[in-house]
Amino acid sequence: MTGPKHSCGVVGISADHDIVAVLQKALMIIQHRGQESAGISVFDGMTIHTVKDAGLVQTALSRSRIEGLHGNMGIGHVRYATTGGKGVRNAQPLTMTTAFGVVAIGHNGDITNYGNLRKEYLANGAVFQTDSDTELIINIMSKYLGQNSNPILAIRATMSEIDGAYALVLIINDRLFAVRDPHGIRPLILGKIKGGYVAVSESAAIDALGGQIVRDVVPGEIVEIFKDSFKSNMPKFTCPYAHCMFEWVYFARPDSVIDGQEVYDVRRRIGVVLARESPAKVDLVMPIPDSGRAHAIGFSNESGIPYEEGFMKNRFAERTFIMPDQHERELAVSTKMNPIKSTVAGKKVLIVDDSIVRGTTLKQLVLMLRKAGAKEVHVRIGSPPITAPCYYGVDMKTRDQFIANGHSVDEICKIIGADSLGYISISGLVEAIGIPAEKLCLACLNGQYPTRIEGERERFQSTLGDSSFQS
Amino acid sequence: MTGPKHSCGVVGISADHDIVAVLQKALMIIQHRGQESAGISVFDGMTIHTVKDAGLVQTALSRSRIEGLHGNMGIGHVRYATTGGKGVRNAQPLTMTTAFGVVAIGHNGDITNYGNLRKEYLANGAVFQTDSDTELIINIMSKYLGQNSNPILAIRATMSEIDGAYALVLIINDRLFAVRDPHGIRPLILGKIKGGYVAVSESAAIDALGGQIVRDVVPGEIVEIFKDSFKSNMPKFTCPYAHCMFEWVYFARPDSVIDGQEVYDVRRRIGVVLARESPAKVDLVMPIPDSGRAHAIGFSNESGIPYEEGFMKNRFAERTFIMPDQHERELAVSTKMNPIKSTVAGKKVLIVDDSIVRGTTLKQLVLMLRKAGAKEVHVRIGSPPITAPCYYGVDMKTRDQFIANGHSVDEICKIIGADSLGYISISGLVEAIGIPAEKLCLACLNGQYPTRIEGERERFQSTLGDSSFQS
């Protein structure tokens, strides 16, 4: 609820039958990763056709828009704009003609050396129609495709130029590839479906397609996907992994499995750790729906304090509406969330959410509970304080938006008006995720970035002869 | 999830300030009662303006569509079509010019003697542009307004002609009325908001507007609503009340209070009763989200069996999509609901939902859980078996759709593939609701109808041997 927003989701499928409707369905399953535009590119045996538009999958890729489209191989993309506008202009897949043929690409992530690379390519005569790093990736790839017609070599050469987070799906002429950045920041997983293979941002899509998980794409791996198999091209050098911890905490669906860890289980364990680290004497535990639900169940199960659903979330109030005066504006949050009075009145209440960015919504929810008669309101948060920007595809790019930047936990507790506030510790979070800290990206928590970012501290540079980089 | 669909929601507001945005917000809060069309009629001091269209509030009443609209008094409506088409043609409010002036009406419910009344009015020269019972109500009201310019007498006379369920909001020239049928089948509640008064289908809207509940509209009552007060006109004869039990079980928001009973609490108590009536030795209790959540929490709290969220519901999969072959069609439910494997694998699982109509979806969900590795799957249902049609505004009008019609509980258990199946008993449900059975409509459970329905048994005729309460 109060967490950050995420960038995108991708899918690529090769099968022995028409996969247009399959792509459409897969994108619906990962729609939560991007709701601003949706698109698919399909190879029909001769050429690549693309349909994309602003809006949700059900409108951008509605039945009437895709009914003429057919093909056994294709890629799809849903987009949340972390940079650039929201219109159809920036919708993906992006399709381009190069010397080697046609390339269609879908990209989840952010290229961190985009600015310098773009200048370099401009100086060499490249032209750009958008501000997106995806267009840059195609330009780089085009250069290498022109030099060497082997697409795997071209992708590998492109990866040697770009830094940052990326999970890519690519059609190059009649071949389909899935690519994950060497740090494995964004998720990408392989699955077997009836009559074909799929690579997709989240495993829940493989379930929904009736398929089975094969394995995660390895960081730095290039996978070529065929209808009846896939073929791996592994990186020569292994980077330290840096899986984004926020995928488990908030972004991914609870029914997905990311890099071996079930998201729902991680969230439950976060609740368990929270209950141990920050216990509270309260009458009931309740989530901020829908984001804090699994965390709250874990807290309840560990503490033995009853679990209740004390907030009603209105699923029709996604978008803003007319608020002519201050009175109305204050009522805005109340359209999305309403406390259930009989549940909270006269009670000591503990609410659990996944994270705090600005804290403004949380402050209003605490106030709502008090107005509804709660005797005490305690807050527990399933991630440590966020204090540093993310450059890897999450919509929090500046420090001044973080309430935890410059405020102690006690100060934040007062600002949001809670009786107590407990964040999970970094070590507690790492324990709950079940992956060693050195294989996670915790940059937004500790300011140590897995790749070189101008003006930021690079995790492994400063500690290269030294593995004590952990706090 | 697997329950029936409901008809409509209404709201009427009078205040000392412009209430267009307030109406819009209130309709968003009761949007779950009808998602096919939305509309408002506003009295601007001179005349009544109406904006309505097919679609959700956010599109049918978008900012650009209502920005020119102003007024201190108005009504609103959201519609789920139980009869007739879905288009703008049937959107409400319906506005008509009569001899007495302009009438705008919003209607939640179904008029059961519609067919006969329509024939009668046609024979007397009336013409109808739609098949809706709302148009009939205006025609009847027009007759009485023509005979007697007192709108309250006209409404009362209209109520003497029509049978069935209705919660009405009405503007007659410059006066605003809220009306509830003599049995109180559909809910309608009065609230005080800043600078005004409101009547609305559900109390959650009063919360969201920052107001306070005043009281439910009494069955048979006509309430005139002013900006600074309201005035009641009570029925001369009191009918037996017949509040629809399904409002608490499924239709209403959990944060609403209907006829004095908090919906969330009723659902929790249903879970408690279910746990007593149909206990089970299982490892965990989980809801069918979102409909079974409060029932499951009650079951968990009473039984001491841990509560888990074992299904992920995809909120973007509301609408259907292309399903070119049988293989795809089977995958349709899986787009909406996916089990969380790590939670259910190897476990004895008990799932709770509000009701069963056809049982087809439930069957697929049970199968999904087994495929996900559940050792046992037990099902508990928060309402007794549905065996009789509803004629009062719920979309279940024929007997042959009910799985419980002609099948025993054991047979149903086998059909849906569960290890055990338990419905709450009628007496258990009544206990959980907290209102005596004789004040509830249980017609879909026991076939006893509170009003005369051709071909059906009337509750009080058969039980009282006395029809003198009528007219």
Next chain:
Amino acid sequence: MTGPKHSCGVVGISADHDIVAVLQKALMIIQHRGQESAGISVFDGMTIHTVKDAGLVQTALSRSRIEGLHGNMGIGHVRYATTGGKGVRNAQPLTMTTAFGVVAIGHNGDITNYGNLRKEYLANGAVFQTDSDTELIINIMSKYLGQNSNPILAIRATMSEIDGAYALVLIINDRLFAVRDPHGIRPLILGKIKGGYVAVSESAAIDALGGQIVRDVVPGEIVEIFKDSFKSNMPKFTCPYAHCMFEWVYFARPDSVIDGQEVYDVRRRIGVVLARESPAKVDLVMPIPDSGRAHAIGFSNESGIPYEEGFMKNRFAERTFIMPDQHERELAVSTKMNPIKSTVAGKKVLIVDDSIVRGTTLKQLVLMLRKAGAKEVHVRIGSPPITAPCYYGVDMKTRDQFIANGHSVDEICKIIGADSLGYISISGLVEAIGIPAEKLCLACLNGQYPTRIEGERERFQSTLGDSSFQS
């Protein structure tokens, strides 16, 4: 160009084959009579289906909207709103259920005693959803259908109540009727097409359908149309005819024949009469396109002065656009019309148009010609000065809009900046039309109205002691 706007067009077809596309085509041919909404009602053998919307035929009745519609009998309507709003709410055909069955109606004209009749019917309990006189007509018809199930008697009785101009197409259950008001103010003509019969506002539609004109519907006649014949019901009493002279002067297509007179020929003869009545020593004659073209050709042929096209009309500039300041606003007319400099520079020019209402556009056109270098600009107008309102379906309902009301011809000449101005005389116009004055409606020219209009002079009232007006 500078003339008034007109109300509507209607068509009704019965055939031995599906006529949906035929209706659509016929409406395209009479699209000039109404561009605000379009609709069709089709009887499919069982019931009547209606498709209608705001916009031109090509959008309101686009292929996708009508592809599911089938039937061998139907009516259609295109609308220019002389009263009420422009939205889909007022689109026709209007369909209503009455005691006798379903009635669909399309109406071209205005009912002049609408106000009194509406009050009367309201008092008797009727309700109205719109302000249109068409809804009133159905209410009246419904009353008589209820009294007597013979639709022809009901139509005849309805005609005895309503005054004014009307050309109606009607489906009553499974029967199709075409009706023309007793004065024959608006046109309506019968045609034979392949496999069927048609009644339509203008004969050009019969041509476009590959059919042959049968004859005009007689004023006061009710025609029932079958697939293989038609059957006439003639009025008992013959009113004096009053065909609207503006149909020939401006409204109708030049390729239509109305009440026996070819429209193009009438316009040419108007030019001939103008050349005789108001000759001029000029170098060339040119029309205001497209409205004055035939008149100008007649003037040129009669006078021997060369005909030129000196204005270019931009067919893409139908609608207004952003005009941020006065400078831009002055340029507005110039987007629609541009003089061809080489044609007019240094020349004495005579321009011909059909009529003058306000004179504002004409003034700008004269100025344009002078700026383009014309030495002299003379103006000739194909209708006499308009000084009285029209109550019969033309969008000129008040006196103060007419430049000829209160200004002499000399004064108007000065206002528009012309070197000379000549209107055709009333007698000249009558001669050109070829129908005796007593069979024409000239009310907007001489203030004598063929029907009783409150506050206006009735033509035949003044001559009541004299029945010799009939030919």
Next chain:
Amino acid sequence: MTGPKHSCGVVGISADHDIVAVLQKALMIIQHRGQESAGISVFDGMTIHTVKDAGLVQTALSRSRIEGLHGNMGIGHVRYATTGGKGVRNAQPLTMTTAFGVVAIGHNGDITNYGNLRKEYLANGAVFQTDSDTELIINIMSKYLGQNSNPILAIRATMSEIDGAYALVLIINDRLFAVRDPHGIRPLILGKIKGGYVAVSESAAIDALGGQIVRDVVPGEIVEIFKDSFKSNMPKFTCPYAHCMFEWVYFARPDSVIDGQEVYDVRRRIGVVLARESPAKVDLVMPIPDSGRAHAIGFSNESGIPYEEGFMKNRFAERTFIMPDQHERELAVSTKMNPIKSTVAGKKVLIVDDSIVRGTTLKQLVLMLRKAGAKEVHVRIGSPPITAPCYYGVDMKTRDQFIANGHSVDEICKIIGADSLGYISISGLVEAIGIPAEKLCLACLNGQYPTRIEGERERFQSTLGDSSFQS
């Protein structure tokens, strides 16, 4: 009517005030040059904003779409697709970021060596998102801008690489340029408007903006346009001019002046020449509206045969509609054009049109006239027989579509069913245009192309024996 379709129109404006609405208006005036998409790019002092979409100016650049756009310098484009799809993807202006800054371009014409150049640039690493030659032009320009930051040198270098027809408007960062190809195939003219200067495809736009023609852009010239002046960069070598004769015959508005010749006057002179070259003993001369009108007036004036408008053109029948069977399909032309029977019945009729491509429509029109009673139907055509494809922006790219390819005039006369058929001679056409043949492009008439086209004969190679004018 029966002529070919044309490619595009462009405009560029620099002024001391906001020119967004001015661009919009100018595009409306040249809308006839392209009706598939419209767009504008405006420099607001900081950067370039682009609004473009499929559709007419009034929808693609509607008030709501451009109301936030402001700037004193901008370019605009209307498009008819001669290659590629019709969607927004191919709408112009095209905007790209290059090493030198941002470039926006609008292009009217076709680059004839596009295929080879594209291959060359692809091989050098360029990528293309569309199939349009406009994207290629920007890539070439980008290369030269990267080499040399002087935009005029970059444009000149670009012109040395591309062959074909092009009239370009360009914004390069904060500078506005207008460019015409060295042969001057497509028109481009400079004008002075209030507070600024304009370059536009047709002079009629300068009139509509209240401005004055300055002069045509010289073939091969680059003009930089400022708000208070313009600056010319002339080509070092002058190519033989090759103005497209079809601009005067059909494409341009009659009120435009192209390369010094008034379009209406040229058309009238064509009619005069036709009357001399191919006289006929007929009763009346009539145009195919709207394309043949000026030609017919010229014929009438020269021959003394009366001019009449014998066809009614339906301006609402632009688009196709449902035609379920052959019977309906035959009626299609009749929706667009209807003869006026009283004018043609019993008469010897001569019709004049601008050109014949396939002849199919003309055949139907002749038949219509005969059915309407014409005694004889004679046809005169304002251009010589078209026998060779156009590679310069006109939608006639293959030989097999031309009826004159393989048929003599007598044969064509029989095919279209006329009593006589006369084309104007090439020399007659040249005389009417008033420009020497060696300065016109007559390639579609004589197969001699002004630029090198693979498989076609180049005009000056064969005639001059000297290719030194190139490069």
